[in-house]
Amino acid sequence: MTRMTVAQALVEFLAHQWTVDGDVRERTIPGVIGIFGHGNVAGLGEALLASNRRDPDELPYLQARTEQAMVHQAVGYARMRRRRATFACAASVGPGSSNMLTGAALATANRLPALLLPSDTFATRVADPVLQQLELPHDPSVQVTDAFRPLSRFFDRVERPEQLFSIALGAMRVLTDPADTGAVTIALPEDVQAESIDVPDEFLADREWHVRRPLPEPGPLARAVAAIRGARRPLIVAGGGVLYSGAEDALRTLAEATGIPVSTTQAGGGSILWDHPAAVGGVGATGSTAANRLAADADVIIGIGTRYSDFTTASRTAFRHPGVAFVNVNVAPIDAYKHGTNLPLVADARTAVEALTRDLAGYRVEAAYAERIAAEKREWDATVDAAFAPSHRDRPAQSEIIGAVHAASDPRDVVVQAAGSLPGDLQRLWRVRDALGYHVEYAFSCMGYEIAGGLGVRRAAPDRDVIVMVGDGSYLMLHTELVTAVAEGLKLVVVLVQNQGFASIGNLSESVGAQRFGTRYRRYDPAARDFQRGDVLPVDLAANARSYGVDVIEIAPGPDAIDDLRRAVEAAKASDRTTLIHVESDPLLPGPDGEGWWDVPMAEVSDLDTVRTARAVYEEERRAQRPLLG
Template identity: 55%
Template sequence: MNSPADPPPAPDGSQRPPGRPVTRRLTVAQALVEFLAHQYTERDGRRHRLIGACWGIFGHGNVAGLGQALLETGRQRMPYLQGRNEQAMVHAATGYARQRNRLSTHAVTTSIGPGATNLVTGAAQATINRLPVLLLPGDTFATRPADPVLQQLETAHSGDVSVNDALRPVSRWFDRISRPEALVPALLQAMRVLTDPVETGAVTLALPQDVQAEAYDWPEELFTDRVWTVRRAAPDPAALADAVRVVRSAARPLIVAGGGVHHSEAEDALRALVEATGIPVAATQAGKGALRHDHPGDVGAVGHTGTAVADDLARSADLVIGVGTRYSDFTTASNTLFADPAVRFVNLNVASFDAHKMSALPLVADARAGLEALGAALEQAGGYRVDDGYEAEYRAGKERWEREVDRAYAAGDEDARPTQAQVLGALDAVVGEEDVVVNAAGSLPGDLHRLWRARSPRQYHLEYGYSCMGYEIPGAIGVRLAAPDRPVWALVGDGTYLMMPTEIVTAVQENVNIKLVLLQNHGYASIGGLSEATGAERFGTAYRFRDADGGYTGDPLPVDLAANAASLGMEVLRADSVRQLRAALAKARASERPTCVYVETGAAGAPSGALRAQAWWDVPVAETATRPAAVRARAEYDREAAARRRHL
């Protein structure tokens, strides 16, 4: 045992001078990786590793810094994942973070230059969706040994700007580590933001390549385990009392469940409140699955992509209780949905910014803590339950909608090409409650929001805050890494697939067993429909050859996306009919390797029934035009826009 006169050796073997703290000599990159390996979150007494792995693509801006540091630290302490596209690596990290309820995430490192700027789209997607991800782009030299160096952005007005500054507006925290000493406070701030449910999003630490490789004597306590407690904020008692009075005076209340229900694991608390009060629940894209689809209180999706029953209830609601929602324009139907002249709002949200939206009575609290408190306070005040007639009304509406979904899913001819809705119906028949369905863009989000029957809280994974084309495949990889025992499906249209198929190679390399359902419909189906509705006549939205007049209305392009997926290493199953599709989906689910089911969807006419939009969405139409389609679309736009209101 060492005595005070005989100080213990430092970890690198050197002697510590008497009275001096223990230090460890590491490069900035080595210290950063070692620090990240010791960070944890804790909520409800359960501890989680904060940074589960680091994605990376190496170039001259990080290969000798973070690349060397990850190699030296070792896979056991900081797992490394090799990506193919920098944007996709961020998508995978955020998919992982969402599946882990924001209690864990991944880091992403890139070189300076194109690698760093490729992060911007992924960073925007993470921040808009309030999902934590740590970005570690290389940067140009802090010491400026030559000017300019390769990939340096020169500006005539500033000498300290690099391309990484493009990440500032899409990051919740940004810092540039120009000296080793600056790393410690920057790391602490970065962890604070990543673990704060109000502040979280993309966090960027720009790392000049020379500073990454510079050695420094770090205090040993920097590398001890650090736990960031994610506390459940309780509602203010006075605000809670006000909310109870408002709820008890409501005749037609409606709960709008957003992503905050899932992030705070508040599903049981929501179900208990619904069963005690009879208040129905409509879900946003992020909130779908907050109640099981077969719960009597679940009325499905709300907003522009909502169900008929949910949107009808929203139009007549005298009280809307928003739980963990930020009220996007799709949810509010561009402020035309909540039409009762006397409608009031109570917003339960951990973020004051969101709680005050819609001129609501703000209940600033964690979703689970707030729902539990509201339920208890209602009971103490004598209880509350909606009128039997209101409950019977929405249950009957739910039954009518389920029949519409059954019709959309049904296939009259098993040997015909399936419609997109029939693809979802076939998948619905194959999956179990443990499966996860991932999607982000195109026409699929609308069909999924209206039609999908979510069986569990984490089955429905739609990235619709940014609706980023290309998210699905890397996002599914992140989900599967976070939940390795759950079958994970990436649903992708051909337009989205062509944006970013590269991470198929990553899935194959790492044997991340995702299932890809690839729908070939020859173009941007969603934007094509929107274009037609707004008088733009589907201009520039089809994947076809040019015709004699120069438009894209010729034959479909001879593109074989199934062959492309196979060339990247996936097992591919082709399905030419509904019957073949059912068999292929079942085989894919049973497969032990990444598998793609490729299907060309049949032509569909004008949307009807469950596929028709139940509420408006504001997409401005040309105010003056000569083509009849645009003139008609503008007249319809003016009619719909007249119903828009501000809730004051």
């Protein structure tokens, strides 16, 4: 037994947790990212200081500039480590803790682990109400941290020191469970953090958490194999579960053995490399024509590690064959049973794909289908080539910018993105050359994720260049983690695409007849009472980045902008410092269309002709939607 405070015991406990995945063993929590205030400075703050003085490598402390960004770093790190490791994120009472709510939602939506340690007000209520307490008259027990309950895969509050042991172990179970993982929240009242307790030695000893890799059951496997053998036009939809289970090699073997084409979701980007003959690109609302045309005619969809978001299914219009069947391989039952399938395969992606490859021996798609796959792929590859070609406009299209960045990047570089128009263009256009080279957070699509998430990627993979692509709208929401990059010497290459507004929502607004209302960054027009026609704002984002100590390269508008951008990316990669490249684009120049659709309901009645026209188109397009069966 050792007499310790609750915070000291938690810090010591976290330092001794290990994730084991086959032959890989690594620390589950390699560090704590924290911002201190009343509520945790005397608890976790003291414990982390003592740990640092005792052994700086025991549980390193890292700084951040906003609490939301701490969680984004943890998520970026977790994805890059294939969910085997993540950071703990510590915040103070009240707004410090509530600032992590967005990060919690993002982690859970993406099924990526993050350990959140928000502080709570006094458990004893000896001082009540305290600074930043909610004080709800109908329920005095409700605190800010209760807001984490619906956003977390695990939530508990240490109201007495003795509860720490079971709570900490329960939290680790969920963090390392491939089916249940997401945001894991342990709320820590400020007085309980500093209280002492006798801690058993076994609680502080090294503990291993072995990642479950369940095998497919024989019956469901046999039914899945029979369905695939009977298919004439099967299509694989590869999601993030392929990467988290390390199944990309097994998937490639399956595709080569059977000839079944492989499409990818945003999270599944990298499951198969772009130039493989079976790779047909992203599927769904922001997918390629190759994947979407094959999806429309597919009679069997083999979903592997995908949660079938509305973008993946093109709002349930992508899979149009009247008798289409879904073979859903997923470690999480909620995803395996989607689309009302009677062919779920609840299993780890790698073990299931290996079993499918074995039991499908001798099966091969028909020659005519193989020829069609190759033709669709050639057509889409030519479309991407054309989209990348410089137009020599003063302000290039975003597709040209992506092409220039791709040309200057190396195969193992990691492109990071999350929100705006860039995720769609990247899924269609970015040619992924490494399994972990594509990192687009698109379950929550959180504006502001990019720079913070990029730092998490860099921490997880210090031997790779991390290229953060971000629009001006998303940059303005969370750019302060550039200070973290400078403080720690964590090199990022940030490509800031300046288009003076919200390009993605501007395009969407136009498509629903709303005429880009409220999507431009302009001076307020007091006569019209809008922001549509005023002067462009005199905001200098390059100067903002420069003020943080970041190296900045500004690409001047002109016919050589794309060539200048390519050279700038090469220079940034050659540097050992964080570099931001500022380039202006024309938001009215769209990228190529992948023939996907996204359901955005619009007004049934309106005074605006543009809305009435858009509504008529909407009614026609949604005729292709499948009924929601599961």
